[in-house]
Amino acid sequence: SQTIHQWPATLVQPVGSPLSLECTVEGTSNPNLYWYRQAAGRGLQLLFYSVGIGQISSEVPQNLSASRPQDRQFILSSKKLLLSDSGFYLCAWSGGAGHEQFFGPGTRLTVL
Amino acid sequence: AQSVTQLDSHVSVSEGTPVLLRCNYSSSYSPSLFWYVQHPNKGLQLLLKYTSAATLVKGINGFEAEFKKSETSFHLTKPSAHMSDAAEYFCVVSDQSGNTGKLIFGQGTTLQVKP
Numbered sequence A: 001s002q003t004i005h006q007w008p009a010t011l012v013q014p015v016g017s018p019l020s021l022e023c024t025v026e027g028t029s030n031p032n033l034y035w036y037r038q039a040a041g042r043g044l045q046l047l048f049y050s051v052g053i054g055q056i057s058s059e060v061p062q063n064l065s066a067s068r069p070q071d072r073q074f075i076l077s078s079k080k081l082l083l084s085d086s087g088f089y090l091c092a093w094s095g096g097a098g099h100e101q102f103f104g105p106g107t108r109l110t111v112l
Numbered sequence B: 001a002q003s004v005t006q007l008d009s010h011v012s013v014s015e016g017t018p019v020l021l022r023c024n025y026s027s028s029y030s031p032s033l034f035w036y037v038q039h040p041n042k043g044l045q046l047l048l049k050y051t052s053a054a055t056l057v058k059g060i061n062g063f064e065a066e067f068k069k070s071e072t073s074f075h076l077t078k079p080s081a082h083m084s085d086a087a088e089y090f091c092v093v094s095d096q097s098g099n100t101g102k103l104i105f106g107q108g109t110t111l112q113v114k115p
Helices: none
Strands: A003-007 A010-013 A019-026 A032-038 A044-052 A055-058 A065-070 A073-078 A087-094 A101-103 A107-111 B003-006 B010-014 B019-021 B023-026 B033-038 B044-050 B056-058 B064-068 B073-078 B087-094 B103-105 B109-114
Touching (some): A003 A087, A010 A019, A019 A032, A019 A087, A019 A107, A032 A073, A044 A065, A044 A073, A055 A065, A101 B044, B003 B087, B003 B103, B010 B019, B023 B033, B023 B087, B033 B064, B033 B073, B044 B056, B044 B064, B044 B073
Parallel strands (some): A010 A107, B010 B109
Antiparallel strands (some): A003 A019, A032 A044, A032 A087, A044 A055, A065 A073, A087 A107, B003 B023, B019 B073, B023 B073, B033 B087, B056 B064, B064 B073, B087 B103
């Protein structure tokens, strides 16, 4: 069966520090991968998606970047965090268009 | 373009009474529709999905949804609410313009279950 992992579960970082969040998927190959952010009391905002290794599409201009160095690994990064980067970050995978997405447990990021 | 509208931002029911969470969609294609649930500080869990098979879809935890093309609706129901059903619920449509697998989320409905 497929599983999706995210770490860390929680993170507190000062403004201006770098960020690296990791997501890995097991039990499937060539998944589509997604990064979302959820601000407090808000809906989900799609940040990045990837349909293959090295292929990254950005949905919104921002302070973040994403990379996919391996088929089942998706990394969210920032060189310098802003206060507005605080939120709940969710990684998800799917089998392609029309399919459901399966979500990881999320990372709670607080930028102080 | 596809879109989805959840008609209630907050629904409150008593334990043991029926649950109805309303969702309307807009799609130029034959849509794939989903309902997800999110408990506090957790990831989203798939409750059920509609992908052009039976119009009445049964999901986990006693939830079901009916796809009504004439009404462009996909309402989520449960006959009897349990305290553990208190959570955020998202109605979702698949973005079928391209092969990205992107989903379009409603704004969410918070379900409160009173004892």
